[in-house]
Amino acid sequence: MSVSQGSSSEVVYSIVIPVYNEEQVLPELYKQLSPVLDSLDGEAEVVFVDDGSTDQSASFLRGLACRDDRVRTIRFSRNFGHQAAITAGLDAARGQAVVVMDADLQDPPELIPELARKWREGYEVVYAQRRSRRGESYFKRFSASIYYRLMVHLTKVEIPVDAGDFRLIGGSALVALRSMREKHRYVRGMVSWVGFRQTGVPYTRKERFAGETKYTLGRMLRFAADGITSFSWVPLRIAVHIGLIASALSLGMVLWVLYEALIARRTVPGWASTVVIILFLGGVQLFSIGMLGEYIGRVYDEVRNRPLYIIDDSDGADDD
Protein backbone atom coordinates (compact mmCIF):
# COMPACT_ATOMS: atom_id res chain seq x y z
CA MET A 1 0.00 0.00 0.00
CA SER A 2 1.44 3.33 -0.92
CA VAL A 3 0.34 6.88 -1.22
CA SER A 4 1.50 7.97 -4.62
CA GLN A 5 2.88 11.48 -4.88
CA GLY A 6 0.23 14.13 -5.25
CA SER A 7 -2.75 11.91 -4.65
CA SER A 8 -2.77 12.20 -0.90
CA SER A 9 -6.34 13.47 -1.00
CA GLU A 10 -7.41 9.82 -1.19
CA VAL A 11 -6.30 9.19 2.37
CA VAL A 12 -9.28 8.02 4.36
CA TYR A 13 -7.78 7.37 7.79
CA SER A 14 -5.11 9.35 9.59
CA ILE A 15 -3.71 7.89 12.77
CA VAL A 16 -2.27 10.68 14.92
CA ILE A 17 0.24 9.62 17.54
CA PRO A 18 1.94 12.05 19.93
CA VAL A 19 5.40 10.88 20.90
CA TYR A 20 7.59 12.10 23.73
CA ASN A 21 10.66 10.02 24.49
CA GLU A 22 9.13 6.72 23.44
CA GLU A 23 12.12 5.00 21.80
CA GLN A 24 11.38 1.83 23.76
CA VAL A 25 7.86 1.44 22.45
CA LEU A 26 8.02 2.77 18.88
CA PRO A 27 9.31 -0.40 17.14
CA GLU A 28 6.64 -2.55 18.79
CA LEU A 29 3.98 0.07 18.10
CA TYR A 30 4.86 0.09 14.41
CA LYS A 31 4.89 -3.70 14.32
CA GLN A 32 1.36 -3.88 15.74
CA LEU A 33 -0.02 -0.89 13.87
CA SER A 34 1.19 -1.78 10.39
CA PRO A 35 -1.11 -4.80 9.80
CA VAL A 36 -4.03 -2.86 11.23
CA LEU A 37 -3.48 -0.12 8.65
CA ASP A 38 -3.57 -2.70 5.87
CA SER A 39 -6.78 -4.20 7.20
CA LEU A 40 -8.69 -0.90 7.09
CA ASP A 41 -11.23 -0.33 4.33
CA GLY A 42 -9.39 2.65 2.89
CA GLU A 43 -6.02 4.30 2.45
CA ALA A 44 -4.40 5.08 5.81
CA GLU A 45 -1.54 7.27 6.96
CA VAL A 46 0.18 7.64 10.31
CA VAL A 47 1.16 11.07 11.56
CA PHE A 48 3.71 10.88 14.36
CA VAL A 49 4.12 14.12 16.24
CA ASP A 50 7.45 14.17 18.03
CA ASP A 51 6.90 16.50 20.95
CA GLY A 52 10.55 17.48 21.43
CA SER A 53 11.88 14.03 22.37
CA THR A 54 15.44 13.95 23.65
CA ASP A 55 16.04 10.23 23.06
CA GLN A 56 16.31 8.30 19.79
CA SER A 57 12.59 8.62 18.94
CA ALA A 58 13.25 11.30 16.31
CA SER A 59 15.81 9.32 14.35
CA PHE A 60 13.69 6.16 14.51
CA LEU A 61 10.70 8.07 13.16
CA ARG A 62 12.74 9.69 10.42
CA GLY A 63 13.92 6.25 9.30
CA LEU A 64 10.36 4.96 9.38
CA ALA A 65 9.12 7.83 7.23
CA CYS A 66 11.80 7.00 4.65
CA ARG A 67 10.97 3.29 4.56
CA ASP A 68 7.20 3.44 4.69
CA ASP A 69 5.35 6.07 2.71
CA ARG A 70 2.26 5.73 4.87
CA VAL A 71 4.25 7.34 7.67
CA ARG A 72 4.72 11.05 8.21
CA THR A 73 6.41 12.77 11.10
CA ILE A 74 6.27 16.26 12.51
CA ARG A 75 8.90 17.38 14.96
CA PHE A 76 8.35 20.21 17.42
CA SER A 77 11.10 22.67 18.26
CA ARG A 78 10.71 21.73 21.94
CA ASN A 79 8.30 19.94 24.25
CA PHE A 80 4.91 21.61 23.91
CA GLY A 81 2.87 18.95 25.68
CA HIS A 82 0.54 16.12 24.80
CA GLN A 83 -2.48 18.27 23.90
CA ALA A 84 -0.46 20.52 21.58
CA ALA A 85 0.95 17.43 19.87
CA ILE A 86 -2.53 16.04 19.31
CA THR A 87 -3.56 19.41 17.86
CA ALA A 88 -0.64 19.48 15.44
CA GLY A 89 -1.55 15.98 14.29
CA LEU A 90 -5.17 16.96 13.76
CA ASP A 91 -4.05 20.00 11.76
CA ALA A 92 -1.68 17.98 9.58
CA ALA A 93 -3.88 14.93 9.02
CA ARG A 94 -5.11 14.47 5.46
CA GLY A 95 -7.61 11.72 6.07
CA GLN A 96 -11.36 12.07 6.22
CA ALA A 97 -11.30 10.53 9.69
CA VAL A 98 -8.59 10.99 12.29
CA VAL A 99 -7.81 8.50 15.04
CA VAL A 100 -5.86 9.90 17.98
CA MET A 101 -3.97 7.35 20.07
CA ASP A 102 -1.07 7.19 22.53
CA ALA A 103 2.26 5.76 21.49
CA ASP A 104 2.71 3.49 24.49
CA LEU A 105 0.25 0.77 23.35
CA GLN A 106 -2.10 1.48 26.22
CA ASP A 107 -4.55 2.19 23.43
CA PRO A 108 -4.67 -1.07 21.44
CA PRO A 109 -4.37 -0.62 17.64
CA GLU A 110 -6.74 -3.59 17.14
CA LEU A 111 -9.58 -1.33 18.22
CA ILE A 112 -9.12 1.03 15.26
CA PRO A 113 -11.17 -1.06 12.78
CA GLU A 114 -14.01 -1.06 15.28
CA LEU A 115 -13.87 2.73 15.62
CA ALA A 116 -13.86 2.94 11.81
CA ARG A 117 -16.91 0.71 11.57
CA LYS A 118 -18.90 3.00 13.83
CA TRP A 119 -17.78 5.97 11.75
CA ARG A 120 -19.04 4.22 8.61
CA GLU A 121 -22.35 3.79 10.41
CA GLY A 122 -22.62 7.56 10.50
CA TYR A 123 -21.13 8.73 13.79
CA GLU A 124 -18.82 11.75 13.57
CA VAL A 125 -17.02 10.96 16.81
CA VAL A 126 -16.28 7.50 18.18
CA TYR A 127 -14.50 7.49 21.50
CA ALA A 128 -12.88 4.49 23.08
CA GLN A 129 -14.21 4.03 26.59
CA ARG A 130 -12.12 2.31 29.21
CA ARG A 131 -13.85 -0.71 30.64
CA SER A 132 -11.01 -1.29 33.03
CA ARG A 133 -7.55 0.14 33.48
CA ARG A 134 -4.81 -2.34 33.97
CA GLY A 135 -1.39 -1.58 35.33
CA GLU A 136 -2.22 1.86 36.59
CA SER A 137 -1.75 2.81 40.20
CA TYR A 138 -4.66 2.80 42.60
CA PHE A 139 -4.08 6.51 43.10
CA LYS A 140 -4.34 7.25 39.37
CA ARG A 141 -7.56 5.26 38.96
CA PHE A 142 -9.07 6.77 42.09
CA SER A 143 -8.18 10.36 41.22
CA ALA A 144 -9.33 9.88 37.62
CA SER A 145 -12.70 8.52 38.66
CA ILE A 146 -13.29 11.41 41.09
CA TYR A 147 -12.12 13.93 38.53
CA TYR A 148 -14.33 12.75 35.67
CA ARG A 149 -17.34 12.71 37.92
CA LEU A 150 -16.53 16.19 39.19
CA MET A 151 -16.30 17.39 35.59
CA VAL A 152 -19.77 16.05 34.89
CA HIS A 153 -21.15 18.18 37.73
CA LEU A 154 -19.17 21.32 36.96
CA THR A 155 -19.69 21.51 33.22
CA LYS A 156 -22.71 21.43 30.98
CA VAL A 157 -20.70 19.63 28.32
CA GLU A 158 -21.34 15.92 28.29
CA ILE A 159 -17.81 14.67 28.49
CA PRO A 160 -17.98 10.86 28.62
CA VAL A 161 -16.70 9.38 31.86
CA ASP A 162 -13.58 7.23 31.55
CA ALA A 163 -12.63 8.20 28.03
CA GLY A 164 -9.19 9.56 27.24
CA ASP A 165 -7.96 11.00 23.97
CA PHE A 166 -8.17 7.66 22.13
CA ARG A 167 -10.94 8.36 19.63
CA LEU A 168 -11.90 8.74 16.01
CA ILE A 169 -13.00 12.16 14.80
CA GLY A 170 -14.39 12.63 11.33
CA GLY A 171 -16.55 14.75 9.08
CA SER A 172 -17.99 17.99 10.40
CA ALA A 173 -16.71 17.33 13.91
CA LEU A 174 -13.16 17.38 12.56
CA VAL A 175 -13.72 20.67 10.76
CA ALA A 176 -15.24 22.20 13.89
CA LEU A 177 -12.45 20.96 16.14
CA ARG A 178 -9.78 22.35 13.85
CA SER A 179 -11.38 25.77 14.03
CA MET A 180 -10.98 25.92 17.82
CA ARG A 181 -7.63 27.56 18.52
CA GLU A 182 -7.77 28.07 22.28
CA LYS A 183 -4.43 27.93 24.08
CA HIS A 184 -5.18 25.84 27.16
CA ARG A 185 -6.44 22.78 25.44
CA TYR A 186 -8.44 20.01 26.95
CA VAL A 187 -8.96 18.19 23.69
CA ARG A 188 -11.27 15.44 24.95
CA GLY A 189 -13.61 18.11 26.31
CA MET A 190 -13.44 20.13 23.11
CA VAL A 191 -14.40 17.07 21.08
CA SER A 192 -17.49 16.57 23.24
CA TRP A 193 -18.27 20.27 23.07
CA VAL A 194 -18.59 20.34 19.26
CA GLY A 195 -21.52 17.95 19.39
CA PHE A 196 -22.72 15.92 16.39
CA ARG A 197 -23.38 12.23 16.67
CA GLN A 198 -20.99 10.67 19.16
CA THR A 199 -20.74 7.16 20.48
CA GLY A 200 -18.41 5.02 22.55
CA VAL A 201 -16.74 1.66 22.08
CA PRO A 202 -15.61 -0.12 25.24
CA TYR A 203 -12.06 -1.43 25.57
CA THR A 204 -9.60 -2.58 28.18
CA ARG A 205 -6.81 -0.11 28.75
CA LYS A 206 -3.60 -2.03 28.91
CA GLU A 207 -0.37 -1.41 30.71
CA ARG A 208 2.21 0.83 29.19
CA PHE A 209 4.31 -1.41 26.92
CA ALA A 210 7.63 0.04 28.13
CA GLY A 211 9.05 3.20 29.62
CA GLU A 212 7.49 5.52 32.15
CA THR A 213 4.45 7.74 32.15
CA LYS A 214 5.20 11.24 30.91
CA TYR A 215 2.45 12.69 33.05
CA THR A 216 3.93 13.63 36.39
CA LEU A 217 1.61 14.55 39.24
CA GLY A 218 2.18 18.26 38.61
CA ARG A 219 1.34 17.93 34.93
CA MET A 220 -1.75 15.93 35.74
CA LEU A 221 -2.97 18.61 38.14
CA ARG A 222 -2.37 21.37 35.59
CA PHE A 223 -4.19 19.35 32.96
CA ALA A 224 -7.08 18.79 35.36
CA ALA A 225 -7.26 22.54 36.06
CA ASP A 226 -7.31 23.25 32.31
CA GLY A 227 -10.20 20.87 31.90
CA ILE A 228 -12.27 22.59 34.56
CA THR A 229 -11.43 26.19 33.68
CA SER A 230 -12.00 25.61 29.96
CA PHE A 231 -15.50 24.37 30.47
CA SER A 232 -16.82 25.78 33.70
CA TRP A 233 -17.40 29.03 35.54
CA VAL A 234 -18.44 27.27 38.67
CA PRO A 235 -15.15 27.88 40.53
CA LEU A 236 -15.52 31.63 39.99
CA ARG A 237 -18.99 31.47 41.47
CA ILE A 238 -17.80 29.62 44.56
CA ALA A 239 -16.46 32.94 45.87
CA VAL A 240 -19.85 34.56 45.33
CA HIS A 241 -21.63 31.76 47.18
CA ILE A 242 -19.24 31.77 50.11
CA GLY A 243 -19.49 35.57 50.20
CA LEU A 244 -23.27 35.40 50.39
CA ILE A 245 -23.18 32.83 53.18
CA ALA A 246 -20.58 34.84 55.09
CA SER A 247 -22.68 38.00 54.71
CA ALA A 248 -25.78 36.26 55.99
CA LEU A 249 -23.87 34.91 58.99
CA SER A 250 -22.31 38.29 59.71
CA LEU A 251 -25.75 39.83 59.91
CA GLY A 252 -26.47 37.49 62.82
CA MET A 253 -23.10 38.37 64.31
CA VAL A 254 -23.86 42.09 64.15
CA LEU A 255 -27.05 41.59 66.15
CA TRP A 256 -25.20 39.51 68.68
CA VAL A 257 -22.36 42.06 68.97
CA LEU A 258 -24.82 44.92 69.46
CA TYR A 259 -26.61 42.95 72.14
CA GLU A 260 -23.36 42.16 73.96
CA ALA A 261 -22.12 45.75 73.74
CA LEU A 262 -25.24 47.77 74.42
CA ILE A 263 -27.47 45.57 76.53
CA ALA A 264 -25.35 42.96 78.28
CA ARG A 265 -22.32 45.32 78.47
CA ARG A 266 -19.66 42.59 78.57
CA THR A 267 -17.59 43.21 75.46
CA VAL A 268 -14.02 42.28 76.35
CA PRO A 269 -13.91 38.49 75.87
CA GLY A 270 -14.10 37.26 72.30
CA TRP A 271 -10.48 36.80 71.34
CA ALA A 272 -11.08 33.27 70.08
CA SER A 273 -14.03 34.15 67.91
CA THR A 274 -12.20 37.16 66.45
CA VAL A 275 -9.14 35.14 65.54
CA VAL A 276 -11.23 32.35 64.02
CA ILE A 277 -13.17 34.80 61.89
CA ILE A 278 -10.05 36.58 60.67
CA LEU A 279 -8.31 33.34 59.78
CA PHE A 280 -11.33 31.88 58.06
CA LEU A 281 -12.12 34.93 55.98
CA GLY A 282 -8.44 35.47 55.17
CA GLY A 283 -8.29 31.92 53.81
CA VAL A 284 -11.46 32.30 51.82
CA GLN A 285 -10.27 35.59 50.34
CA LEU A 286 -6.89 34.24 49.29
CA PHE A 287 -8.52 31.16 47.81
CA SER A 288 -10.93 33.30 45.82
CA ILE A 289 -8.19 35.59 44.56
CA GLY A 290 -6.18 32.55 43.53
CA MET A 291 -9.16 31.18 41.66
CA LEU A 292 -9.55 34.50 39.85
CA GLY A 293 -5.86 34.35 39.03
CA GLU A 294 -6.27 30.94 37.39
CA TYR A 295 -8.76 32.41 34.98
CA ILE A 296 -6.93 35.69 34.45
CA GLY A 297 -3.71 33.85 33.61
CA ARG A 298 -5.56 31.85 31.00
CA VAL A 299 -7.16 34.98 29.58
CA TYR A 300 -3.65 36.45 29.35
CA ASP A 301 -2.45 33.44 27.37
CA GLU A 302 -5.38 33.71 24.99
CA VAL A 303 -4.82 37.42 24.46
CA ARG A 304 -1.12 37.02 23.68
CA ASN A 305 -2.23 34.63 20.98
CA ARG A 306 1.04 32.79 20.51
CA PRO A 307 1.04 29.79 18.18
CA LEU A 308 0.00 26.53 19.83
CA TYR A 309 3.20 24.79 18.75
CA ILE A 310 6.27 25.41 16.61
CA ILE A 311 7.37 22.86 14.04
CA ASP A 312 11.06 22.24 13.53
CA ASP A 313 10.79 19.93 10.55
CA SER A 314 8.66 17.20 9.06
CA ASP A 315 9.27 14.08 6.99
CA GLY A 316 7.26 11.75 4.88
CA ALA A 317 4.75 11.74 2.03
CA ASP A 318 5.33 14.95 0.10
CA ASP A 319 7.03 16.91 2.89
CA ASP A 320 5.42 20.24 3.48
Ligand code: UDP
Ligand atom coordinates in the same frame (compact mmCIF):
# COMPACT_ATOMS: atom_id res chain seq x y z
N1 UDP B 1 3.20 12.77 25.34
C1 UDP B 1 3.56 13.86 24.55
N2 UDP B 1 4.06 14.98 25.15
C2 UDP B 1 4.19 15.09 26.50
C3 UDP B 1 3.79 13.99 27.30
C4 UDP B 1 3.30 12.85 26.69
O1 UDP B 1 3.45 13.80 23.33
O2 UDP B 1 4.64 16.12 26.96
C5 UDP B 1 2.66 11.55 24.70
C6 UDP B 1 3.34 10.26 25.12
O3 UDP B 1 4.46 9.98 24.32
C7 UDP B 1 2.22 9.26 24.90
C8 UDP B 1 0.98 10.06 25.22
O4 UDP B 1 1.34 11.42 25.10
O5 UDP B 1 2.15 8.83 23.55
C9 UDP B 1 0.41 9.76 26.60
O6 UDP B 1 1.42 9.92 27.57
P1 UDP B 1 1.61 8.90 28.77
O7 UDP B 1 1.43 7.49 28.29
O8 UDP B 1 2.91 9.20 29.43
O9 UDP B 1 0.42 9.31 29.73
P2 UDP B 1 -0.48 8.34 30.61
O10 UDP B 1 -0.97 7.24 29.70
O11 UDP B 1 0.38 7.82 31.69
O12 UDP B 1 -1.58 9.22 31.10
Ligand code: MG
Ligand atom coordinates in the same frame (compact mmCIF):
# COMPACT_ATOMS: atom_id res chain seq x y z
MG1 MG C 1 0.20 6.02 28.64
